[in-house]
Amino acid sequence: MPDPQTAPSSAPLATPSLEELQHWTGVIGRAQQMLLDYATEQAGRGAAAPALAQAGEALFARWAPAAAPHFDSARLAETQQRFWQGATHLWEALLDPAVATLPARPDDPAAWRAHPGFALIEQAHGLLAGALADQVEALEGLDAKQKDQLRFATEALREALAPTNFVATNPQALARMIETKGESLLAGLDHMLADLRRGQLTHSPGVFELGRDIAATPGAVIYETPLFQLIHYAPATARVGAAPLLIFPPWINRFYILDLGPKKSFVRWAVAEGLSVFLVSWKSADADLAETRLDDYVAAQLDALRVVRAALAAERVHLVGYCVAGTVLATTLALLAARDEAAQVASATFFTAQVDFSQAGELSLFVDDAMLQLIGALGEPGYLDGRYMAATFNLLRGRDLIWSHVVNSYLLGEEGRPFDLLHWNGDVTNLPARWHLDYLRDFYRDNLLVRPGALTVLGVPIDLGRVTTPAYVQAGRQDHIAPAESVWKLTEHFAGPLRFVLAGSGHIAGVVNPPEAQKYQYWTVDEPATDFADFLARARETKGSWWPDWRAWIAQQDGETVPATGARVPGAGPFPAIEPAPGRYVRMR
Known part of the structure; x- marks a missing residue:
């Protein structure tokens, strides 16, 4: 043979x-x-x-x-x-x-x-x-x-x-x-x-079932709006942190990038670490969400924060924003600061999120007047088909995500191997067309978020310099979507205490890196760095996942614990369970 x-x-x-x-x-x-x-x-x-x-x-x-x-x-x-x-x-x-x-x-x-x-x-x-x-x-x-x-x-x-x-x-x-x-x-x-x-590449066969193989951490949907569902996860420890954790994943893909299989799930790990975890599951856009704008996403984050505080009678909440949801989280924090309501937030964590787009990397090459015109035409139904965004991200890594697939799948006739991360990558979501145009124009092209007062949200001028919330900023060293140098710039605009961590790998694997895997590494500095070059020059490397470093930092912000009973159980508090996790919205196309 x-x-x-x-x-x-x-x-x-x-x-x-x-x-x-x-x-x-x-x-x-x-x-x-x-x-x-x-x-x-x-x-x-x-x-x-x-x-x-x-x-x-x-x-x-x-x-x-x-x-x-x-x-x-x-x-x-x-x-x-x-x-x-x-x-x-x-x-x-x-x-x-x-x-x-x-x-x-x-x-x-x-x-x-x-x-x-x-x-x-x-x-x-x-x-x-x-x-x-x-x-x-x-x-x-x-x-x-x-x-x-x-x-x-x-x-x-x-x-x-x-x-x-x-x-x-x-x-x-x-x-x-x-x-x-x-x-x-x-x-x-x-x-x-x-x-x-x-209309898109199939990198992994559809053998993963929501709620069984992926997005399987036990919990319940306790609140929903036309834009999102709020999931409350069941505690796994006798006591949990008094300040709950609320996660805002990006709406460009499904939330379960943070809840893959049990050995990869950040959500399951955080629950096992004694945190009361809530997570927003965004609805894939349709014609009903055609008018959704930045104000609506900020309002959604404020609404989720309100519900979590009310559900547990908690004074403060730890917030996490991943990618574009982190960009909006920074906007939300600035709004809370302007309203003198920042005390509601115990800390803010940013996974590969940008606020200053002056060095946004290769993705900014796709943002110009011609591209905005093209997106406007493609979004005529009121939403942008998620396959267009998937194609754009694939082009950024053409050899790995397009041409290797062409060779292996089309020329050699090989069946794709089951891989939860690639399955998630192909599980695209639609985006509200008007919001997406605003995002590309106001953030990527015009970089308005870092100009005090250039953006007004819910009637309030936004100034990131007013944010004093303790922040943990994570970047990926090989990130091709949110370059580490660009993520670093967030530290130059907030006024509160900050910890910057540079993780090995990129936009996904740099975030989804459980300690059990013993993969990659991360870099930190003990004293604040003057700029990104200074950080790199003085950074200390630690093998393995940065998750334990983050957990220790969370404990420093709020080390108090309470029994994991009563309202800490999903559906047992003032917001009854609507349906089991992962909910309906994650299944909608």
């Missing part, structure tokens, strides 16, 4: 038998029928192009420079010389391997190096991609953002045109096709058509 990691043999091919010809004719016929069935379905539905395709088309169409660029002639000449030198070397290696050999890159699959033809294809792709990137650098007459957009688009194009993404130029896919007599390609075609029908 051929090894799929090696290239197909270069020995002469035997003449196929009649039986083999009939088999491959059948494979081709089945493939044609699958494509015809799909085309017929789409014609009958009048379906629009899938979200991923539309987003990809818009990515390149809207980044045309406003001013006519021109090349730096000297740099262009250098890039052309390097290109022709590389091309000459490739031809020498092809015509006479004794004269020159093709260089092997460390990340080349073994199959590329094993066969000179495939090696030439891979090296030619690298040469052309490098030449294109060089020419981008030789362009002048572009502003800094246009240059970065062009670099991003060029890299995305390089990844898309990699030879590994096509059957004819992927030796592993060819070997698998021969080994399986075409069944791998039929399976891959079936996977591709299934993804096209869904």
Whole structure:
């Protein structure tokens, strides 16, 4: 049986038998029928192009420079010389391997190096991609953002045109096709058509059940509005902290990123650590939420805070905001400070949240006037289909989240492996279109939140400098959505005591890192740092999860405990249980 990691043999091919010809004719016929069935379905539905395709088309169409660029002639000449030198070397290696050999890159699959033809294809792709990137650098007459957009688009194009993404130029896919007599390609075609029908990539099979495998921490929904449900989790210890914990997850995805399987769940761990935990489950937007704006999300956070305090007769509450919910939490804290009501909050924790978007990273490349116009068009029903946001986030990590899936699922025909985090990643939510436009324009593009009085929420001008609530700020060192340097800036705008923690990994794994896993590390400093560079220079590394560090910090803010009885049991207080956790909203599409 051929090894799929090696290239197909270069020995002469035997003449196929009649039986083999009939088999491959059948494979081709089945493939044609699958494509015809799909085309017929789409014609009958009048379906629009899938979200991923539309987003990809818009990515390149809207980044045309406003001013006519021109090349730096000297740099262009250098890039052309390097290109022709590389091309000459490739031809020498092809015509006479004794004269020159093709260089092997460390990340080349073994199959590329094993066969000179495939090696030439891979090296030619690298040469052309490098030449294109060089020419981008030789362009002048572009502003800094246009240059970065062009670099991003060029890299995305390089990844898309990699030879590994096509059957004819992927030796592993060819070997698998021969080994399986075409069944791998039929399976891959079936996977591709299934993804096209869904309008998004399927990274993990749907084997996870809400309330059983994920979002399974015991609790009950005790309050709901048209925008959110409030979940109260059952205590797991005899005594719990007097000040409860209220978590605001992002509404761009489902809340259960913080309540995955039992060994990964931050919620379950916090409950086991003796905290009374409440969590907001946001409703996926529909036409009824078309008018939802920033004021509504701030009002929702205030409403949830009110209910938690009333449910437990608690004076103060610990708050957590993750990503965009952390951005809004900062706004809520500023509003409470302006109203002289900040004493309701014992502490505020921010998971990879930004308030100052001046260094917001690659995601800011997707925010310009053309993009805002595109989102306005896509959000005409009053909400933005969550698949568009999923496509955008996938583009930020194209190799990992798009093209590896294309190769493994479509070309090799492999079934995706069950993985709760990837399942969550594909469980998208819709966003209120007006709110999303406000967020991109007012926060990402215009950076209004850090300008005192530039934003007015619920009739009150917002000034982050008035926030004195103790804050724990966590960032991910490899975060590509909320870069650590950007998250750090929150510490420059609040006026209260702060603890900044830099966690290993990125936007998700940097947060969801239970102590039991013994993965990654985190960095802290004992004395306040003057800036992010100073923090990095003096930071002390600690192996493992930062969660215990956070728990100790919470105890410092409020170490008092009370019996886990009465209203501390979900539904036993003034707010009766509506339904068991995880509730209805997390199941709505």
